[in-house]
Amino acid sequence: MRLAILGNGGFGTAMAIAELAAGHDVTVWGHDAEYTAAIARTRRNPRYLPDDLEIPSAIRFTARGEECLRGAQAVLVAVPTQHLRAVASGLRAAFPASAPVVSLAKGLEEGTALRPSRVLEGVLGSGRRVLALSGPSHAEEVARGLPATVVLAGEDAAAREAMQAALSTPALRIYGNSDLLGVELCGALKNVMAIAAGIADGLELGDNAKAAILSRGIVEMARFGVAEGAERETFFGLAGVGDLAVTAFSRHGRNRAFGERIGRGETMAAILASTRKVAEGVWTSRVVRDRARAVGVDMPLCAAVCAVLFEGVGARSAVGALMLRDRKQEASD
Amino acid sequence: MRLAILGNGGFGTAMAIAELAAGHDVTVWGHDAEYTAAIARTRRNPRYLPDDLEIPSAIRFTARGEECLRGAQAVLVAVPTQHLRAVASGLRAAFPASAPVVSLAKGLEEGTALRPSRVLEGVLGSGRRVLALSGPSHAEEVARGLPATVVLAGEDAAAREAMQAALSTPALRIYGNSDLLGVELCGALKNVMAIAAGIADGLELGDNAKAAILSRGIVEMARFGVAEGAERETFFGLAGVGDLAVTAFSRHGRNRAFGERIGRGETMAAILASTRKVAEGVWTSRVVRDRARAVGVDMPLCAAVCAVLFEGVGARSAVGALMLRDRKQEASD
Numbered sequence: 001m002r003l004a005i006l007g008n009g010g011f012g013t014a015m016a017i018a019e020l021a022a023g024h025d026v027t028v029w030g031h032d033a034e035y036t037a038a039i040a041r042t043r044r045n046p047r048y049l050p051d052d053l054e055i056p057s058a059i060r061f062t063a064r065g066e067e068c069l070r071g072a073q074a075v076l077v078a079v080p081t082q083h084l085r086a087v088a089s090g091l092r093a094a095f096p097a098s099a100p101v102v103s104l105a106k107g108l109e110e111g112t113a114l115r116p117s118r119v120l121e122g123v124l125g126s127g128r129r130v131l132a133l134s135g136p137s138h139a140e141e142v143a144r145g146l147p148a149t150v151v152l153a154g155e156d157a158a159a160r161e162a163m164q165a166a167l168s169t170p171a172l173r174i175y176g177n178s179d180l181l182g183v184e185l186c187g188a189l190k191n192v193m194a195i196a197a198g199i200a201d202g203l204e205l206g207d208n209a210k211a212a213i214l215s216r217g218i219v220e221m222a223r224f225g226v227a228e229g230a231e232r233e234t235f236f237g238l239a240g241v242g243d244l245a246v247t248a249f250s251r252h253g254r255n256r257a258f259g260e261r262i263g264r265g266e267t268m269a270a271i272l273a274s275t276r277k278v279a280e281g282v283w284t285s286r287v288v289r290d291r292a293r294a295v296g297v298d299m300p301l302c303a304a305v306c307a308v309l310f311e312g313v314g315a316r317s318a319v320g321a322l323m324l325r326d327r328k329q330e331a332s333d
Numbered sequence: 334m335r336l337a338i339l340g341n342g343g344f345g346t347a348m349a350i351a352e353l354a355a356g357h358d359v360t361v362w363g364h365d366a367e368y369t370a371a372i373a374r375t376r377r378n379p380r381y382l383p384d385d386l387e388i389p390s391a392i393r394f395t396a397r398g399e400e401c402l403r404g405a406q407a408v409l410v411a412v413p414t415q416h417l418r419a420v421a422s423g424l425r426a427a428f429p430a431s432a433p434v435v436s437l438a439k440g441l442e443e444g445t446a447l448r449p450s451r452v453l454e455g456v457l458g459s460g461r462r463v464l465a466l467s468g469p470s471h472a473e474e475v476a477r478g479l480p481a482t483v484v485l486a487g488e489d490a491a492a493r494e495a496m497q498a499a500l501s502t503p504a505l506r507i508y509g510n511s512d513l514l515g516v517e518l519c520g521a522l523k524n525v526m527a528i529a530a531g532i533a534d535g536l537e538l539g540d541n542a543k544a545a546i547l548s549r550g551i552v553e554m555a556r557f558g559v560a561e562g563a564e565r566e567t568f569f570g571l572a573g574v575g576d577l578a579v580t581a582f583s584r585h586g587r588n589r590a591f592g593e594r595i596g597r598g599e600t601m602a603a604i605l606a607s608t609r610k611v612a613e614g615v616w617t618s619r620v621v622r623d624r625a626r627a628v629g630v631d632m633p634l635c636a637a638v639c640a641v642l643f644e645g646v647g648a649r650s651a652v653g654a655l656m657l658r659d660r661k662q663e664a665s666d
Contacts, residue, residue, distance in 0.1 A: 136548075147538055252540060
């Protein structure tokens with residue numbers, strides 16, 4: 001199948017490599033013409049992937065969206081959440097009318113609090129239904145062909161199963177899930193919790209503390225999700241606890257790494273200026289906090305992350321306040 | 334309070350340090366008289382804890398169980414599951430009649446498939462009710478006073494709350510849980526899944542694969558637990574997913590480390606001969622597999638671990654078989 005991938009970040013590029021191996025004809029679009037041309041020429045993507053990772057010559061790279069999308073039978077959108085609207089709006093006319101669109105973004109849009117699939121559906125119009133792919137899938141490992149299991153979420157079973165069959169490879173196992181809302185909230189919220197886990201790393205609190213953050217984080221994520229209408233079960237599956245575990249504990253996690261630098265005392269401005277890797281959880285945390293307040297859901301970890309990032313509260317005192325919360329009985333809500 | 338701790342392994346010693354800091358009068362018993370005397374003299378426990386970790390002089394160490402237990406107002410039993418019956422039987426007469434007993438063991442007894450609290454209750458008799466403490470609590474971190482949150486499980490609310498109040502410290506937060514069965518099964522089963530995660534590490538499959546094992550492992554654990562009568566919720570709390578995450582991802586985990594050596598091709602006999610640190614999951618895996626077969630619960634990860642450890646199946650082919658299982662829909666059972 002002709003596959004268009006919008007976004008040449010780590011995961012977009014990794015998916016291009018995986019899907020080429022599955023026999024698809026893959027074209028990747030990147031917004032930065034010069035950098036995209038450099039990838040095409042050098043077969044390397046040093047901003048987002050290790051230097052030793054060679055990108056097969058059969059994958060085409062272009063900065064012209066029309067060229068990428070022309071004739072595509074499916075479109076994977078691997079653009080950071082906060083750029084999703086601008087990218088999709090700019091290329092709207094070029095999206096083939098009947099091609100399924102799969103979002104790979106993990107966040108919530110600032111200002112609207114919309115999930116990626118909703119942003120894309122709003123921009124693309126015509127009743128188009130967007131699917132979402134999520135789960136524990138660090139780009140570097142996917143690019144190297146190591147095994148990963150992910151969730152493809154979509155409300156239309158036939159459309160979902162068709163894409164599941166098309167995108168599955170021996171290394172990339174794809175499970176179907178009808179709870180699109182839950183899967184997208186998992187992807188967005190786990191990045192916030194990963195920042196909290198990273199802050200604990202930066203404060204050198206140890207792995208026991210991080211496991212506590214993970215346990216409480218997943219319960220907090222599920223509580224928010226259920227209030228929004230998602231299935232509780234989704235949060236305890238691959239896209240929820242699976243992705244959160246790897247994001248919180250793996251050396252790869254960029255949200256965790258961001259949190260760690262915060263925990264060590266760096267300022268957010270300094271960190272953001274030092275890297276191109278987007279820690280989606282930074283922006284999502286504030287969206288979630290505001291939404292949680294509006295709907296009356298208690299999210300102490302998310303609130304603590306926001307307090308540290310945006311309100312000048314010290315990391316150690318925010319963590320201390322969390323530890324002192326008087327919760328004597330283990331409970332899920 | 335006068336606290337007796339049976340077992341001078343890593344966690345027994347760590348709990349002694351934590352509870353001394355909470356103001357208790359702590360005596361630790363060890364079965365090896367010479368080694369126990371060396372701990373008392375050197376204030377170090379090099380078999381189980383880092384050499385730089387000094388044990389406060391106020392903690393008494395003895396190899397005479399009667400001396401440890403005399404006048405104790407509570408007893409913590411930090412003995413490996415497979416030695417629990419022998420230790421408790423030998424010291425039965427010395428257990429103060431009214432002292433609450435808390436098991437810290439994480440396993441199931443070979444031969445009987447009994448949980449630690451049941452083994453202790455059977456040996457101690459007189460209708461004594463045993464509690465269990467479990468959750469993400471690597472010994473080294475607890476010994477250093479780093480924060481940890483754990484679960485104290487017991488069916489009698491008053492007894493549980495009294496011990497919860499007595500054992501809690503500013504660094505060690507203790508949550509209550511009435512699902513003793515579930516909490517003990519979490520502690521036993523997570524070690525089996527941690528071996529599976531370690532095998533994946535040994536095969537260098539990456540963190541995405543390990544997150545998949547964690548996600549499927551927790552579902553498998555919950556399925557077994559529910560069939561045995563435990564609360565599903567318990568498996569998605571601190572003692573379940575929290576402990577599994579840290580056991581599977583942390584450098585500390587001994588079951589994970591054991592699995593990693595298996596994955597690299599070492600034999601079980603060679604590994605067991607090379608370390609005193611007990612990987613409880615080795616013995617628990619077989620108990621669980623047999624019990625799961627008997628009650629008709631599907632446990633593919635546990636079965637794969639047993640096949641590799643006890644039936645000569647190669648690690649890579651066992652993992653390959655797991656990856657090929659045809660499960661297209663994400664589901665909890």
